[in-house]
Amino acid sequence: MVIKNFFNPESIAVIGASNEKEKVGYALMNNLKNFKGKVFPVNIKRKTIQGKKAYKSILNTKEKIDLAIIAIPAQFVKSVLEECGKKQIKAVTIISAGFSEIGNIKEEIELLKIAKKYNIRLLGSNCFGTVNPYINLDTSFSLRTPEKGNIAFIAQSGALWISLVEYSLNKFGFSGYASLGNMIDVDFADCIDYFNKDKNTKVILCYIEALKDGRKFLNSCKKSKKPIVVVKVGRSEAGSRAALSHTGALAGSYEIYKAVFNQGKVIIADSLTEALDKAQFLSEEHIRGSRVIIITNGGGSGVMAADLCGIKNLDVIKLPKKLINKINKFLPYDWSHNNPIDIVGSSSDKEYKKVFLELEKFKKYFDFALIILNQQKMINTKKVAQEIINFRKRTKKGIVAILIGGKEVENASTLLHKNLIPNFFDIDRAVNTLKGMK
Amino acid sequence: MVIKNFFNPESIAVIGASNEKEKVGYALMNNLKNFKGKVFPVNIKRKTIQGKKAYKSILNTKEKIDLAIIAIPAQFVKSVLEECGKKQIKAVTIISAGFSEIGNIKEEIELLKIAKKYNIRLLGSNCFGTVNPYINLDTSFSLRTPEKGNIAFIAQSGALWISLVEYSLNKFGFSGYASLGNMIDVDFADCIDYFNKDKNTKVILCYIEALKDGRKFLNSCKKSKKPIVVVKVGRSEAGSRAALSHTGALAGSYEIYKAVFNQGKVIIADSLTEALDKAQFLSEEHIRGSRVIIITNGGGSGVMAADLCGIKNLDVIKLPKKLINKINKFLPYDWSHNNPIDIVGSSSDKEYKKVFLELEKFKKYFDFALIILNQQKMINTKKVAQEIINFRKRTKKGIVAILIGGKEVENASTLLHKNLIPNFFDIDRAVNTLKGMK
Numbered sequence: 001m002v003i004k005n006f007f008n009p010e011s012i013a014v015i016g017a018s019n020e021k022e023k024v025g026y027a028l029m030n031n032l033k034n035f036k037g038k039v040f041p042v043n044i045k046r047k048t049i050q051g052k053k054a055y056k057s058i059l060n061t062k063e064k065i066d067l068a069i070i071a072i073p074a075q076f077v078k079s080v081l082e083e084c085g086k087k088q089i090k091a092v093t094i095i096s097a098g099f100s101e102i103g104n105i106k107e108e109i110e111l112l113k114i115a116k117k118y119n120i121r122l123l124g125s126n127c128f129g130t131v132n133p134y135i136n137l138d139t140s141f142s143l144r145t146p147e148k149g150n151i152a153f154i155a156q157s158g159a160l161w162i163s164l165v166e167y168s169l170n171k172f173g174f175s176g177y178a179s180l181g182n183m184i185d186v187d188f189a190d191c192i193d194y195f196n197k198d199k200n201t202k203v204i205l206c207y208i209e210a211l212k213d214g215r216k217f218l219n220s221c222k223k224s225k226k227p228i229v230v231v232k233v234g235r236s237e238a239g240s241r242a243a244l245s246h247t248g249a250l251a252g253s254y255e256i257y258k259a260v261f262n263q264g265k266v267i268i269a270d271s272l273t274e275a276l277d278k279a280q281f282l283s284e285e286h287i288r289g290s291r292v293i294i295i296t297n298g299g300g301s302g303v304m305a306a307d308l309c310g311i312k313n314l315d316v317i318k319l320p321k322k323l324i325n326k327i328n329k330f331l332p333y334d335w336s337h338n339n340p341i342d343i344v345g346s347s348s349d350k351e352y353k354k355v356f357l358e359l360e361k362f363k364k365y366f367d368f369a370l371i372i373l374n375q376q377k378m379i380n381t382k383k384v385a386q387e388i389i390n391f392r393k394r395t396k397k398g399i400v401a402i403l404i405g406g407k408e409v410e411n412a413s414t415l416l417h418k419n420l421i422p423n424f425f426d427i428d429r430a431v432n433t434l435k436g437m438k
Numbered sequence: 439m440v441i442k443n444f445f446n447p448e449s450i451a452v453i454g455a456s457n458e459k460e461k462v463g464y465a466l467m468n469n470l471k472n473f474k475g476k477v478f479p480v481n482i483k484r485k486t487i488q489g490k491k492a493y494k495s496i497l498n499t500k501e502k503i504d505l506a507i508i509a510i511p512a513q514f515v516k517s518v519l520e521e522c523g524k525k526q527i528k529a530v531t532i533i534s535a536g537f538s539e540i541g542n543i544k545e546e547i548e549l550l551k552i553a554k555k556y557n558i559r560l561l562g563s564n565c566f567g568t569v570n571p572y573i574n575l576d577t578s579f580s581l582r583t584p585e586k587g588n589i590a591f592i593a594q595s596g597a598l599w600i601s602l603v604e605y606s607l608n609k610f611g612f613s614g615y616a617s618l619g620n621m622i623d624v625d626f627a628d629c630i631d632y633f634n635k636d637k638n639t640k641v642i643l644c645y646i647e648a649l650k651d652g653r654k655f656l657n658s659c660k661k662s663k664k665p666i667v668v669v670k671v672g673r674s675e676a677g678s679r680a681a682l683s684h685t686g687a688l689a690g691s692y693e694i695y696k697a698v699f700n701q702g703k704v705i706i707a708d709s710l711t712e713a714l715d716k717a718q719f720l721s722e723e724h725i726r727g728s729r730v731i732i733i734t735n736g737g738g739s740g741v742m743a744a745d746l747c748g749i750k751n752l753d754v755i756k757l758p759k760k761l762i763n764k765i766n767k768f769l770p771y772d773w774s775h776n777n778p779i780d781i782v783g784s785s786s787d788k789e790y791k792k793v794f795l796e797l798e799k800f801k802k803y804f805d806f807a808l809i810i811l812n813q814q815k816m817i818n819t820k821k822v823a824q825e826i827i828n829f830r831k832r833t834k835k836g837i838v839a840i841l842i843g844g845k846e847v848e849n850a851s852t853l854l855h856k857n858l859i860p861n862f863f864d865i866d867r868a869v870n871t872l873k874g875m876k
C-alpha cells in the first residue's frame with residue numbers, strides 16, 4: 001500500500017528546500033532534522049541546504065525515494081510532479097497552496113491526471129502533510145512534534161493541528177497525523193485504512209468539513225477494527241456558511257452524514273473537545289455500551305450527573321437487589337440505596353474501595369463507571385484516585401472521573417491522567433465522553 | 439427584612455457549640471472565629487467554649503441576638519426554638535438533620551408552627567447555613583471561606599458548596615451563599631429578594647432540585663434587577679429519581695419549570711459548569727442578547743464555533759458591507775470576508791487590534807464577541823490578550839475568548855482571567871456561556 005509511504009517513508013525529497021528562514025522549505029527541512037530516514041533537499045539554485053548536499057532536480061538523485069514533499073509556487077508544481085513520476089516516486093505531498101481553495105480547480109484536475117499516469121498518490125494540495133512521531137517525521141508547521149501516543153488524527157484543517165499539539169503536551173500523544181487540505185486524491189478513507197493496520201494506533205480521530213466519497217469512507221469504517229471518532233462541522237446553517245468560506249467545502253446535510261456515520265459504527269462527537277476526550281478514553285480501553293454506574297460522595301453532583309446521563313441517552317441502571325444488600329452492610333445508613341451510589345460526604349477512600357470491590361463482582365451489569373469525588377475535609381483524594389486506578393485494572397470497564405475541588409484534587413487528577421483515566425471538573429464533559437458509544 | 443439577619447447579623451448565638459473536634463458545634467465556632475460581630479456559644483454543660491464564655495441557655499444571654507444557629511440532636515430542636523422565640527430572635531438556622539429527609543415531616547410542621555407563633559424566619563433544617571465573606575460569616579463546612587466577590591449562590595445541596603469553594607479559588611469570589619436544606623421556611627425567593635438589594639451582589643446563581651412555591655419564586659425573579667442564573671436538576675427520568683433519593687425533592691416536569699424560568703426572565707443553564715461560566719460572565723457586564731461576532735486566526739476553529747452558535751440559537755450575524763470593505767483594507771487577501779472573521783494564521787496581534795478598532799465603530803450590530811486565538815509561531819498571545827481587554831473596555835460588549843494551545847496561551851489565559859474575561863480551551867463551553875441570554 002503506497003499510503004504507507006506518507007507515514008513511514010525511509011527516504012524523503014523536499015522539493016523547494018530552502019536556507020531562507022521565512023520560507024516554508026526552510027521550516028520543512030528544519031522539522032525533518034531528526035527524521036530517522038534519509039532526506040534529500042532539492043533546490044534549483046543552491047548546492048547545499050542546511051548543511052546537506054542539495055540537488056537541482058529530483059531526477060539528479062540516484063537513490064530510491066519513498067516520499068516527495070513539494071513546497072514551491074503553484075505554477076511550478078505540475079512540471080515537478082512529472083519529474084516525480086519519472087523518478088518513480090509513488091507518494092507525493094503537495095504543501096503548496098493556490099489551487100481549488102482560490103478557484104483554480106482546473107490545475108488540480110491536471111495534477112490528478114499526471115498522478116494517474118505515473119501511478120502516484122497525491123496528498124494535498126494546500127496541506128500540512130503528515131506526522132509520525134515514532135520516526136520523527138514531521139512536515140507540519142507545529143511548534144514541536146507531539147509525543148508518541150496511540151491517537152491518529154486526520155483533518156482537512158491545518159492550523160488546528162498546531163494548537164492541538166500544544167494542547168496535547170503532558171496529556172496524550174499521537175501515532176500520526178494527516179492533513180488532507182484540498183483532498184485532490186488521498187482522503188479520509190485511505191488514511192483510515194492505513195491507521196487501521198498501523199501497530200501504534202489504537203483510535204482514529206477525524207475532523208471532517210466535507211467528504212467527497214461517502215461510500216468509500218463507509219467501506220473503510222466498516223473494515224476498521226479500531227474505533228473511529230468523528231467530529232463533523234456544518235451541522236448548522238452558520239457553520240455550513242463558515243466552512244464554505246474556509247476550504248470551499250460543501251458541508252451538505254448533517255442528517256445524511258449522520259446516517260453514514262451510524263452505518264459505519266463511527267462514534268460521533270458533537271465538538272472537538274468531546275472528540276478528543278472520547279479518543280483519549282478509547283485509546284486505553286475500546287469499550288462500547290450505554291449502561292452507567294455512578295459513584296459519588298456528594299448528593300448534588302450525583303443528581304446532576306444522573307440527570308445529564310438521562311438527557312444524553314445513557315442508561316443509569318437500577319442496582320440489582322443483591323448488590324444493594326451487600327453495599328448496605330458497610331455504607332453509612334443515609335447512603336442513597338440507588339444508582340447514583342451516594343456514599344455520602346462522611347465517607348473516605350475506604351468506602352470508595354469497598355464499593356469498588358462489590359461492583360467488581362457485579363461487573364456484567366454495567367459498561368461504564370462515572371466516579372465523582374467532591375473534595376471534603378475527611379477525604380484523601382490521592383488514595384481515592386489510586387482506588388479508581390485499581391478498579392479499572394481489575395474490571396476493564398470504561399471509567400471516567402469527575403473531581404470537584406481545588407488544589408487537593410489536582411494531585412488526584414494528575415495521577416489519573418498518568419494512568420490514562422479521563423477526569424474532569426466538568427460533569428457535562430465527563431458525560432459527553434461516554435455518550436453515543438453504543 | 440429579617441432575611442438580612444441570616445447574611446448580615448451583628449450577633450450570633452451558636453446553640454450546641456462544642457469543644458469536641460469531631461462535633462458540628464466545634465466546626466461552627468471555629469468557622470466563626472474571624473466573624474466581625476459577636477458570637478455567643480450556648481452549651482448546657484460547659485462554662486467556656488473555645489475560650490469564650492458559654493451560656494447554659496440562650497435565655498441567659500442579655501444582649502440582643504440577630505441570628506441563632508442550632509446544631510443539636512433533632513429531638514431537642516423544638517424546645518430550643520421556643521427559647522429563641524422567647525428571646526425574640528427573628529432569624530434561626532437549623533443545621534441539625536433528622537427531619538423530612540428521613541421521613542419526619544410532622545416534626546418540621548411543628549417547628550414551623552413555633553416559628554409562626556414567635557415571628558421567626560427559619561433556614562433549614564438539614565442545611566449548611568449561610569456565608570458572607572465580607573464580614574467573615576461562615577457557618578458552612580467548607581475547607582475555607584471563599585474570596586469576596588459578586589456572585590451569590592443559593593442551593594438546596596450542601597456538599598456541593600465545599601467543592602465549589604475550592605474550585606473558585608483564584609478564579610472568582612462570592613458575595614454570599616445560602617444552603618436551604620429541607621426548605622421548611624426560607625426559600626429561593628426570600629434569598630433572591632435579599633441579594634437583589636445586597637450591594638456586593640451582581641449576579642444570583644440558583645441550584646434548584648425543586649421549588650415549593652413557583653408563584654413566589656416567579657414574583658421575586660420579576661422584581662430582581664440583577665441577572666438570575668438557574669441550573670435545575672430533574673430534567674430526565676434518571677435525574678428525577680436521583681433527586682428524590684437525595685433530598686426527597688419531587689423534581690416535577692421540567693417543561694413547567696422552564697415556563698416559569700422564561701416568564702421570570704431567568705437565564706437557564708444546562709449544567710453546573712455552564713451556570714458558573716454564565717455567572718462569571720454576568721458578574722462583569724450584565725449583557726443580554728444573541729448576536730455574535732466571531733474573530734479567529736484559525737479557519738477550522740472558527741467554523742466549529744460558528745457551527746455550535748448556530749446549533750445553540752445564537753445569531754452569527756452577517757457583516758455589514760461597509761465593515762467588510764474597511765477590514766479588507768488591512769487583512770491578508772485570503773481572510774474570510776465573512777463572520778467568522780478569519781484573520782488567517784499569518785496574522786499577529788496587530789491584525790487583531792485593527793479588527794477590534796473597526797468593530798468598535800460597528801458595535802451596534804452585535805451583542806457578543808467570541809474571540810479565538812490559535813497558538814501559532816508568529817503570534818504574541820499576551821499582546822492579543824491585552825488587545826481583547828482593551829476591546830472590552832471600549833465597547834462594553836460581552837466577550838468570551840477561546841484559547842487553543844499549550845503553555846504559551848496559559849499566560850494569556852491568566853491575564854484574561856485577572857480582567858474577568860471568561861476564556862476556555864473548549865469551544866463548546868465558550869458558546870454555552872453565551873447561549874440562552876436573550
